[in-house]
Amino acid sequence: MKRQLSIGLAVVLLVAIVIVIVRGSGDDDPAVADGKTTVRGVIGSEKLAFFQDKRVIDAFAKHGLTVQVDAAGSRQIATSVDLGKYDFAFPASAPAAQKIQQDKKITTVYTPFHSPMAVATFTPISDLLTKQGVVRQGPGEYEVLDLAKYLELTANGTRWDQIPGNSAYPARKNVLLTTTDPRNSNSAAMYLSAVSFVANGNNVVSTPAAESAVLPAMSKLFLDQGYAQNSSEGPFEDYLSAGMGKSPMVVIYESQFLDRQTRGDGSIQAGMRLLYPSPTVLSKHTLIPLKGAGDQVGKLLTSDPELAKLAAELGFRTNDPKYFREVVGDRAPADLIDVVEPPSFETLERMLDAIGKQYG
Known part of the structure; x- marks a missing residue:
């Protein structure tokens, strides 16, 4: 048994x-x-x-x-x-x-x-910045936002209503690209990669000394915007629905704009323009x-x-x-020429953390 x-x-x-x-x-x-x-x-x-x-x-x-x-x-x-x-x-x-x-x-x-970083804007804004030398024609049939010229405006704290002859958008706020929150979002990190390259004498930021040198100016680009959303869909939806008054220039992925154009759902309307930063960064x-x-x-x-x-x-x-x-x-342009690499993950993280700590 x-x-x-x-x-x-x-x-x-x-x-x-x-x-x-x-x-x-x-x-x-x-x-x-x-x-x-x-x-x-x-x-x-x-x-x-x-x-x-x-x-x-x-x-x-x-x-x-x-x-x-x-x-x-x-x-x-x-x-x-x-x-x-x-x-x-x-x-x-x-x-x-x-x-x-x-x-x-x-x-x-x-x-x-992949997708390059781009700027969604409107014809009156593009025309206004073209007269200031900030926007120019690229090597192909597309418009370029010159980041060096843009940083000159931001360094001086230029407001839209201080631009000579500006009757198209005389807003009493600083000329700034709208981005996502750098503490959370990749598109903000890619934007930081491009503007820090220009601020560092057209070199990728790769040393602690370079980080310290560019951080004050880079921080202002984000902090002076005020509230920022966590996802790139947020400011892009504001651009589509609220128009030029709220979001005259928004940092986006090129793919977001082209996706809406391809859908043909009417969300991309006449007068909406896509600019390519010079330099730009590929996501x-x-x-x-x-x-x-x-x-x-x-x-x-x-x-x-x-x-x-x-x-x-x-x-x-x-x-x-x-x-x-x-x-x-x-x-969209078949090829983008002025493309730079982002900093290493460690360098980018240090800069993002330093900016993030300045938020209240």
Whole structure:
């Protein structure tokens, strides 16, 4: 009797072990539902529309994937988000991606698309600043915002109503680009990368001495704006809905403007203009596969023609430029010449932290 009981217990234990093995007990095992593998990622908020697009969802489904995403700021993804819950991280900047790579000791990354920083404005503002030499024609059929000239205006604390002959926008407030909150948002960090380059004698800030030298002027660019929103969607929506009175010049991703133009939903109206800062910085959307099927998502985004075309339709510049050109045509320059690299993650973080501490 005891021997039969022992055999029975052994069988039960063996079955339990088999069940554990089949089901898997580790977080690396992907969940499977409806025959598809569920992959979880944390992404920059500017890509949320892409991953929520039904066509993108269907494209991943063709490859047996259900991709679920949470949105966070790129700085947060690199520093405070618990990445253990995710199969991939997809920040909007190369410095943030490099930080994750270093921390997780991961060498494989995918950069399926990118977007330059741009400035959304209006024809009266562009025309006014053209007369001041701040806006000029670029090498292609696009307008350039000269950051060096812009910094001259901000250094002097110039108000809009102090610009000679300004009857188009005589507002009693300083000439300033509207940005997101530098304590949270990647677009603000990319803007800081460009203006700090100019303020540092057209060199990437790379030393503590250079940081200290440029910080007073850089801090004013953010603090003098007053309240700033956490996500780039916020000021861009204000630009679209509230118009020139509230937001005459807004720092955005080029992809945001082009996405709305491509939709043809009427949100981009006559008189709305897109300027390209000189220099500008590319927001390089970099996917870091953390585990499971995260690597498959990165591979598909960089190799699948359907996903590349969908990325272009949502305003992103793809690795193969033909998709972007097919969708955008002559609404955006094919090539941007005056592009600079951002500082290292550590340098950028120190500057952002120093500015953030000055907020009340």
